[in-house]
Amino acid sequence: MAKATAFDPRPWYLLSPALLAIAFLVIAPMCFILVYSFYINVDLGVDEVAFQFGNWQDLLTDSYYHHAIWKTFRMAIIVTVLAALLGYIPAYFIAHTNFRRKWLLLLLLILPFWVSFIIRTMSWIHIMGNQGAINGVLIWLGLTDEPISMMYNEFAVIVGFIHVFLPYMILNVYVSLEGIDRNLEPAARTLGCTPWQAFREVTLPLSLPGLAAGSLLVFVLTAGSYVTPIILGGPNDFLFGNLIYDAVVSELNWPMGATLSFTLLFLLGLVVVIYSRFMGLNQLYKALS
Amino acid sequence: MKQDSTKRYEKLRERMGNGDIDRRSFMGLLGAAGLVAGVSGGIMTTLSRQALAAGTELNFEGWGGIVSEALRKHAFDPYEKKTGNKVIDATFGGEEEVLTKLKAAGSIDGHNIIHSSGITWYQRWVQNGYASELNTKNIPNIDNVMEAVLAPFRAITPDHLAAVPYDYGTTGIAYNTKYVSEEEAKKLGADLLLKKDLKGKIGGWSGDWANRAWYGALQSGQNPNNITDWDAVWDKVREHRALILKYWSSGAELMDLLAKEEIYVTEAWSGRVAALQEQGHPIGYLDPENGLAWMETMFVLKGSPMEEAEELLNFMLAPATAIAVAEGQKYPPSLDPTKVDMPDTVKKLPAFDPTGKLDGLVFREPDKWNAVEKEQKKMWNRVMKGA
Numbered sequence: 001m002a003k004a005t006a007f008d009p010r011p012w013y014l015l016s017p018a019l020l021a022i023a024f025l026v027i028a029p030m031c032f033i034l035v036y037s038f039y040i041n042v043d044l045g046v047d048e049v050a051f052q053f054g055n056w057q058d059l060l061t062d063s064y065y066h067h068a069i070w071k072t073f074r075m076a077i078i079v080t081v082l083a084a085l086l087g088y089i090p091a092y093f094i095a096h097t098n099f100r101r102k103w104l105l106l107l108l109l110i111l112p113f114w115v116s117f118i119i120r121t122m123s124w125i126h127i128m129g130n131q132g133a134i135n136g137v138l139i140w141l142g143l144t145d146e147p148i149s150m151m152y153n154e155f156a157v158i159v160g161f162i163h164v165f166l167p168y169m170i171l172n173v174y175v176s177l178e179g180i181d182r183n184l185e186p187a188a189r190t191l192g193c194t195p196w197q198a199f200r201e202v203t204l205p206l207s208l209p210g211l212a213a214g215s216l217l218v219f220v221l222t223a224g225s226y227v228t229p230i231i232l233g234g235p236n237d238f239l240f241g242n243l244i245y246d247a248v249v250s251e252l253n254w255p256m257g258a259t260l261s262f263t264l265l266f267l268l269g270l271v272v273v274i275y276s277r278f279m280g281l282n283q284l285y286k287a288l289s
Numbered sequence: 290m291k292q293d294s295t296k297r298y299e300k301l302r303e304r305m306g307n308g309d310i311d312r313r314s315f316m317g318l319l320g321a322a323g324l325v326a327g328v329s330g331g332i333m334t335t336l337s338r339q340a341l342a343a344g345t346e347l348n349f350e351g352w353g354g355i356v357s358e359a360l361r362k363h364a365f366d367p368y369e370k371k372t373g374n375k376v377i378d379a380t381f382g383g384e385e386e387v388l389t390k391l392k393a394a395g396s397i398d399g400h401n402i403i404h405s406s407g408i409t410w411y412q413r414w415v416q417n418g419y420a421s422e423l424n425t426k427n428i429p430n431i432d433n434v435m436e437a438v439l440a441p442f443r444a445i446t447p448d449h450l451a452a453v454p455y456d457y458g459t460t461g462i463a464y465n466t467k468y469v470s471e472e473e474a475k476k477l478g479a480d481l482l483l484k485k486d487l488k489g490k491i492g493g494w495s496g497d498w499a500n501r502a503w504y505g506a507l508q509s510g511q512n513p514n515n516i517t518d519w520d521a522v523w524d525k526v527r528e529h530r531a532l533i534l535k536y537w538s539s540g541a542e543l544m545d546l547l548a549k550e551e552i553y554v555t556e557a558w559s560g561r562v563a564a565l566q567e568q569g570h571p572i573g574y575l576d577p578e579n580g581l582a583w584m585e586t587m588f589v590l591k592g593s594p595m596e597e598a599e600e601l602l603n604f605m606l607a608p609a610t611a612i613a614v615a616e617g618q619k620y621p622p623s624l625d626p627t628k629v630d631m632p633d634t635v636k637k638l639p640a641f642d643p644t645g646k647l648d649g650l651v652f653r654e655p656d657k658w659n660a661v662e663k664e665q666k667k668m669w670n671r672v673m674k675g676a
Contacts, residue, residue: 041663043663044413044662044666045413045417064676068674129549129551130550130551147550152534152551235530235536235673236675246670248389249383249386250383250385250666250670251663251667251670252385252388252389252392253667254392
């Protein structure tokens, strides 16, 4: 029988600051949100302490909320797929370029982060609006007499999301591509692969962890957003986050807002768990670090 | 020094009232007086520094855009120069947002004076326990305020006031005169917002359920202050929703959408339309019959530094300041035009009532609207999203 090893508390001492921070900043607020979801909203801004399932019942039985969840996941999938397709190309270029100042390209990638997210989102009004740059050029070229309506619809919201979240995808894919041995593709070609086959059979599979990590980030960030649809969307463009905003800020119904918030947290947490089960979170840590 | 500055300010104001100097010169002299007090040597400088060092910070929250610009330029900056106190102004998306923050924080830290939306919100702030008690002796300029705007607030808090009414306006309908004629607008009235030919070129305000419901009531032939058929109201709101391009959420967005001709028709705030007209945009404005009027207050939250707040309110209500702000933000001041001589620029503002009685304007009755708000606001948020 193997001898039981003595308990070594030292790692726990070292971990304790991080554990305390997580407990106070993540676990405790989540617990408060969960507890609040059982309260009753008596009037605007007036809540009564209770333990009842009315808010949860509303959530589970009301198709209004189900529709919002469906819209949110649908939008998040569209944005993620488009970001993956659009982000892979620049990531591949940066990873394989012989340009000596590669850091400059990476700097250009993160440069937009220096400008407020709201400002970047609103900039599309001046690009795609009736009096925006695109319509201005089209009218100047004589290609159209009237401005083409491009704003305040789902297309504008998707453009806004991709604009803001694309760098996350590119950085993740880039980190993954950088980790691949540069000799593998030439080796595949010496064995008879065409350039496309070498990419498809060697590079793409090896970069999939980065692609998956970028996709997870873009998916979670999109699904948790609510400002972009407000600025760029029309009346049909809203996400689950907008319902939370309505409940908390507009209706002053914190118990319902807590129920909706916890639901979104749970659903996105589920996505992360599924991702972790199949892909592992290591690639995500690598890209973020 | 504080007393001296106040006296100087009163003298300046008196000179202006006598016609000795025009208002622009007055504001310039006021600023110069502050500057002189700040940079002159000897005891004045020392006292000025002491006053600045001892200055109290007042946090003000308002609607942003031209309204904030006008308040900053004509009220806060001169007030700061005069008193050494500091006004930190911020923009809110709506008073719900402020109330949410206060509830979340459990204190009024960082919040003192709210540019509040009139009677219904006055009642809400009072009911939530945030009402201060203003010492109106410290606000002598309140004597110039119209009794018509004071009475509704006194009805809610008979023993005291927690706010002073500051301006009023209407939420009428803005339309682009290139696409809608004045005759057609007048003929259609509230139904202009339901004109099918303009599908995709109509806007709506997302921020206030009562505003939408008010128009729904007008369009369904009901008295907005006595709605009996809410289903009919929301049916009209759905009809409007099917025609709109976007629900806008701020005054700046409203102006941007109209100026860029993304939309041709929307309900709009009278002051914002006046600003667009001044900028040369072809925007007409219509107050339909029984259109929505409102008055705004400067609401002081309980626990704020009261004397400083009262001094600021008194300063803001001084005719010179109130008129300058009114000209800047394009909403008539709450001052009684039968007591205070108003310039033509104010007399020409939409919604201006020369009688000082506001008989021609229809305001929300807080008891009627607040009673149904919980249920109907939820409905509005759903209808807005297509439910």
